[in-house]
Amino acid sequence: MAGYVPDWSLERRGAIDQRRHLEKIKEALKERLGDLVSDESIIASDGKRVVKVPLRSLEQYKFRFHPWQGDRVGQDRGEHRPGDVLGRVPDGQRVGPGKGQQPGDVPGVDYLEAEVTLEDIQSLLFSELGLPYLKQKPLSEVPQPTWVFKDIRPKGLMGNLDKRKSLKENLLRNARAGRPHVGHLRDRDLRFKTWIDEPLPEDNAVVIAMRDISGSMGDFKKLMARTFAFWMLKFLRTQYQAVDVVFLVHHTQAREVSEDEFFQLGESGGTKVSSVYQLCLEVIQSRYPPSQWNIYPIHFSDGDNWSDADNRRTVELLQRMLPMVNVFGYGEIREGGYTSTLMSAFSRIQHPRFKMVTITQKQDVYPALKTFFPRQGG
Amino acid sequence: MANLYPTDGELWQLARDQGLDPYPVVFESVPASVLYQYAAYLIPGRMSHWTYGKAYHLMKTRYDYGLNKLYEMVINSNPAYAFLLDSNSELENTFVRCHVMGHVDFFRHNQWFRHTIPDVVDVVSRHAERVRQYEFEVGREAVERFLDAVLAIEEHVSPPSPVSPGSVPRPVRARPSKVPADLWDWAPRDGPTHRVKPETEEADDLLLFLMTESRHLEEWQRDIIGMVRDEMIYLWPQLRTKIMNEGWASYWHVALMRSLTLTDRDYVDFARLHSQVTAPLPYHVNPYALGYAIFSDLERREGREAIFLARTVDDDVSFVRNYLTEDVARNLGLFVYGRQQDEIVVKSRGWEVVRQQLVNELVHGGIPVIHVNDGDFHQRGELYLIHRHEGLDLDIPWAERTLHYVHQIWGRPVHLETRLEGKRLVLSYDGQVDSKVTL
Structure with a gap:
């Protein structure tokens, strides 16, 4: 061919x-x-x-010989003498003092x-991950303007004619021609109002990250809080046009801090969770009206709260906030197996938007993320 | 005036004039993506599996980063197909075509290739087509999972020899694969089932045994085992003659190139190509270099007739054992190295030590010999395999995982007897639990 x-x-x-x-x-x-x-x-x-x-x-996998047993033939340019060391056996293959052989686990390193x-x-x-619990905005609140007249252009719909701007253009044109007066209107004098789309406020979210910085929160707990918050923020930033983050810390009192402080701070003292929930509520009410914002408060603590009275107060504040938020997360980070008093107080709350997770080891972060942001349903 | 390079036909004639007798060769110039694909699959048009994709990815990436370059790929068939990289220069292509003549002559005349099928490309294309059909019938996942298992033990066939083709005709059952296999296979048979007579061909061919004796398989699965086995049997002679085959091709690219009229510049380029191909590799023996050196040495000592005889009757083991001399070992810088504590140490440069060690490495293609001892172990239809221990222990964790694959095919508990540090050891897997017993 x-x-x-x-x-x-x-x-x-x-x-x-x-x-x-x-x-x-x-x-x-x-x-x-x-x-x-x-x-x-x-x-x-x-x-x-x-x-x-x-x-x-x-x-x-296949049936093969032990890779580090037995001799082999190599090739060089004649430079090596018997006894010369060519290299070292890779880590994991060594039999040395203190390392001991681990039968059944030795050869399979590569x-x-x-x-x-x-x-x-x-x-x-x-x-x-998914974003369930998107807030259903009540119909009465829907007429949020989603567009505004912001621009003036020489072309447009007659209904949007800006008479004032058009007359001004006409006057200016006549003035440039040497006879400043209004009249002899031409098409090119006309000016039209033009609208542009405004981003919907529904596309914005705020994360209110709260963390217990009392004496009992050690490095591991800090790290877990940080890891969780890291992925949560990354995730929300892919879902919303803009994500605000407010960082609140607390021991017996709560305050707003910077991002760096939030992850670094470690203080001594007791814990009063209600203080930070109170502050959270205030932040929502003063800065992030629920009608316009998707709100994701998340609180990390080891659950070692001050007193039962404060637990009750905390639950009360939480229940006031739940209708306002998309998801309220409580992440209890602890190293032991006990159940904290706060956790048991919270466990009585049955609300689809309240999510509770326990993180006792690194691997728990991933399932916790999935609990907060389940892919389906809600 | 520009150098005139010989045409394909002229080169083929030149090879014949010098005593070679290759099959007709069809040369194709192909882009790197195609050449590396064929090299990864070993045969063009072979069935699809992710492990080939992995090999392809690895080889292609190394090429893209300039770490490695293939000049050609030859298919042992009649006519032979040789694929050349389309970016090769004219000189490179001349060099490579000379090399190919050696390979194709070797395929045609080495006795271990006596029974390889001449139309392999068509055969594997039909295999690929059937596998695609099974994917369609039972789902891609199921076929892939099954191939994972079969490919893990693909090496365990009884290798073809000059007197035996290795590939026994498979029972052809003319019935659609949709009929549940059980209806057919649970039909009573004569005598005790799964009995194996030791030292039969069946006992040395794990794939054949699984294909014919497993009660657990559907027809499409038996067919897949058969296809994988046929392809392995086709490839096996290449496994056992790597050094000879590359050595013969290298010997002839030198001989044929020398008989061409080349410019000085081309001659320098040719010399550089030859030295690249035969350069020493760390921790390994370059098969091109070793084979070339042995053939050249043998020709010097005993003449052309001797090398043609070796090319016809030997495989790597006998080739090295019979013809590796002290001169060759010294000139190539061969040595034996091994592990001492945590260090890798040069142990000897004695040529006889080197020769023996090399032979040990080459026996059975460097693959452990596993044979079937009993297909009705415990009278419960369990499979008992024995690793014929010849000095080297198995990689036990790997063997355990591979046993899972054997179980997947056999469908009943499987056992593998081997030796570890001198003690008899039986690995078992029953589908749930691995166990290990020292006897």
């Missing part, structure tokens, strides 16, 4: 199977999401670092690793 040129671009099996392999990597990463979400180095990287994640499930960035994790994670 003279002159026949095959179209090699039709050979796509390699590309297709490669894509399937990448899909499998993605699936495997999804299974590891719990660990990845709470990996400090990923969060600290802020998108710049690449993390290597071992993916055992994608290894191609497993596949995937390189993962913050963005990869983000897209995996966010595909698992």
Whole structure:
């Protein structure tokens, strides 16, 4: 077949199977999401670092010889003498004092690793989260203007004619011609009001992050609060045009702080949760009217509250806030297995918008995120 | 005046004039994406599986970063197909086509290839078509999961030899794969089921045994095992003659290029290409270099006839054992290294030590020999495999996971007997729990 040129671009099996392999990597990463979400180095990287994640499930196992047993033949340019050291056995393969052999776990070290960035994790994670409990705005409140007349243009609908501006243009044109007067109106004198779309206030959200900074909140608890808040903010920022964040901290008294302070502060003293719920309520009422804002308060504490009286007061404030918010989250971070008094006070609240999670270890952050932002229903 | 490079036909004739007898060769110039795809799948048009995609991705990425370059890929078929990288220069292509002549002559005349199928590309395309059909019938996931298992043990076939084709005809059952396999396969058979006579071909061919004896499989699954097995049997002679095949091709790219009239510049480029191909690799032996050195040495000592005889009758094991000399070992800088505590240490440069170690590495393609001992172990239809231990222990964690795949195909508990640090050890998997017993 003279002159026949095959179209090699039709050979796509390699590309297709490669894509399937990448899909499998993605699936495997999804299974590891719990660990990845709470990996400090990923969060600290802020998108710049690449993390290597071992993916055992994608290894191609077969019957093979022990990779570090027995001799082999190598090749050089004659420079090595018997006894020369060529290299060291990789970590995990060593048998040294104190390391001990771990039967059943020794040879399988060279497993596949995937390189993962913050963005990869983000897209995996966010595909698992949803935004239920979007507020149903009462009909009476709907006529929020979603557009405004802001601009004047020489073309437009006659109904939107700006008579005043048009007359002024006419006057100016005549003046430029040497005879300042109103008259001889031309099409080009006309000016029209033009509207532009205003972003809906419904597209805005505010996160009110509250954290217990009392003496009992140690480094682990701080880190978990930080991790959770990190992903929560990232997620909400993908869902809304603008996300405001208000940071409140409390021990026996509550105050508003900067983002840095929020994550750094550690103080001594007792805990009075009602103080911060009171402040939260005030912030909502004074700055973020619920009719216009999607509100996501989230509170981290170890639940070691001051007294039962304060627990009651806290529950009361919470119940006042619940109708105003999209989701109110309470994340109890603790290292032991007991149930706090605050948790038991809260557990009597049955409200779909109130979400309670307990974080006792790193891996709990991911399920907690899923509880707060379930993909379906609500 | 520009250098005139020989045409495909002229090169083929030149090869014949020098004593080679290759199949007709069809050359195709292809882009890197295609060449690397064929190299990853080993045969063009082969069935789809993500592990090939993984290999392709890896090889292509290395090429894209300039870490590695393939010049060609040859298919052992009649006529042979040779794919050349479309970015090769004229000189590179001449060099590569000379190299290909060596390969194709080797495919045609080495006795271990006596039974390879001549129309492999068509065969694997039909395989790929059937796999696609099964994906359509039972779902992509199911086929993929099953292939995961079969490919994990694909090496465990009984290798073809000059006297036995290895590939026994599979029972063809003319019935649609939609009929539940149980109806057919649970029909009573004569005598005790799954009994294996040791030292039969069946016992050495795990895939064949699973394909014919597993009670657990549907017809499409047996067919897939059969296809994977046929492809492995086709590839097996290449596994056992890597050094010889590359050595023969390298010997002939030198011989044929030298008989061409080249400009000085081309001659320098050719010399550079040859030295790239035969450059030493860290921790390995370059098969091109070793094979080339042995053939050249043998030709010097015993003449052309001797190398043609070796090309016909030997495989890598016998080739190295018979013809690796002290000179070759020294000139190539071969040495034996191994682990001492946590260090990797050069142990010997003695050529006989090197030769023996090399032979050990090459036996059975460097793949552990697993044979079927009993298909009705405990009289409960359990499968008992034995690893024929020849000095090296298995990677136990890997063996355990691979046993899961065997179980997936067998459908009943599976056992593997091996030796670990001198003690007999039986690994078992019953579908739920791994266990390990030292005997």
